[in-house]
Amino acid sequence: MLLRSMLDTHATRFATTEPDLLEKAGITDGIVLPDCNRNEPLQSLKCLIRSFGTVFSLRPAVIISTGAAPGFFCLLAGRLIGARTVWIDSVANVEQLSKSGTLARFVATEWLTQWSHLAKPNGPHHAGAVL
Template sequence: MKRARATTEILAIASGGGHWDELMLLRSAFTGRSVVYATTNPQLSMRDNIVDLAVLPDCNRDQVRKSLRCMWASLQLVLQLRPKVVVTTGALPGLFCLIAGRVIGAQTVWVDSIANSDAPSLSGRVARPFTSLWLTQWEHLAGGRRVLYRGALL
């Protein structure tokens, strides 16, 4: 995937499964913007009619080598695209892109999964210092200016 650096406004990323489904619910918010989607499952581009898709290696915190490979690929993607905004619904690949986005000066948005009803996710807690906006989908988990509730996606 080779593209000009100045063309990507938004990098929207999520792991496959529920994280991706929640990201797809945000698609209408990106209308009229230059968006590149990224995920760990290439089949999702056909299912959801995504033209501009980047595929990252899948990983989780228990897979150190895969996580390092995904971290490197995430950094390369963000450096190539230079997005103005990075939006993610998680999980670990989204966290890596969010941190890389913050390092290059992008605005960063973390939307914690609806599945995390008792406490923010581990990735979400790690993401918090790197976010411009951190959203929970559970009103009782909101607190102060750092964790906001603006409704649920599902």
């Protein structure tokens, strides 16, 4: 939501795993994806299918994710349709990149970390923090 004002001039759809977040932000056309992680293979499969279905139906030109498996699945689907994809690893991952953030290097057009000490010459790059 901290990036929302930057996106006001663009046709934007938000996806989250937290339905309350959409309601609190006054977003009526948001998409709720199932939350998942690598320890929940069936839930992850549900999320993958829903993420791909969402991206394939909306056909966005750009996808931005701030982390976690559902965001990674959306970026993966986005690359398959030719979208530009941006991964911004969560600010919570101060010691190391998340597992999804590490995998994002293979699908993200732009691969970013919010911590300068985690940046590497070949990525992820540090362009500042969202917070």
